Amino acid sequence: QVQLVQSGAEVKKPGASVKVSCKASGYTFTSYGISWVRQAPGQGLEWMGWISAYNGNTNYAQKLQGRVTMTTDTSTSTAYMELRSLRSDDTAVYYCARDWLGSDDAFDIWGQGTMVTVSS
Amino acid sequence: DVVMTQSPLSLPVTLGQPASISCRSSQSLVHSDGNTYLNWFQQRPGQSPRRLIYKVSNRDSGVPDRFSGSGSGTDFTLKISRVEAEDVGVYYCMQGTHWPLTFGGGTKVEIK
DSSP states (O other): OOEEEEOOOEEEOTTOOEEEEEEEESSOGGGSEEEEEEEOTTOOOEEEEEEETTTOOEEEOGGGTTTEEEEEETTTTEEEEEEOSOOGGGOEEEEEEEEOTTOTTTTSOBOOOEEEEEOO | OOOEEEEOSEEEEOTTSOEEEEEEESSOOBOTTSOBOEEEEEEOTTSOOEEEEETTTEEOTTOOTTEEEEEETTEEEEEESSOOGGGOEEEEEEEOSSSSOEEOOOEEEEEO
16 A cells, blocks of 8 residues: 655754655655655644655755755655754654645655654 | 644534634635645644645545535635544644645644
8 A cells, every 4th residue: 555654763962963764655656756744742733845756856944954855765765854953843753745746646645753852 | 935824723512513624824825737735634643644635625535525625715614514523633724835835733623
């Protein structure tokens, strides 16, 4: 079945980096993109950015520019989100979701979420 | 950025009664391709968001027909015709027309 499976929970110190993976299966990976969305404890959803699995084009939320990098590995149908210079307010559950503007399938499939805790 | 404003923040509902959630955008969500990319998501406690409605009024496969979406331009509504216990959770609208994509703040549906 169509699914996105994310990597496990992470605990990082302030200033460190984290890289979360999102492995797709059940569909043609390169026909879509992946959006990353995060949710701080008890808070709402925040879109972080998008990457095309077709050609690697990216579009990042301005507040994360310079700290976030999204990549894909088409050989393994896996998307990655790396966030650097972590701060305590980066503590959140990070989700990946299938996305392609104009497609009826945009945001129809989500990963299970990856908890990232930033604490000294 | 397009600001998505949801109301109410909290919605206590009696089982079997209807519920309605409003979502307003700070600018029109009509894309240059003619489509309006307004989605509705349900997030049950401890779960990932689940898409219910896409492009304003299209219900996802497996979503009960008691859920319906409507609206146009900047004003959108999600309706639940008869609330059931499994509908408890937080509901979010999201616009996919303009970068950056933005979500509403969420509406918490609970049973009275």
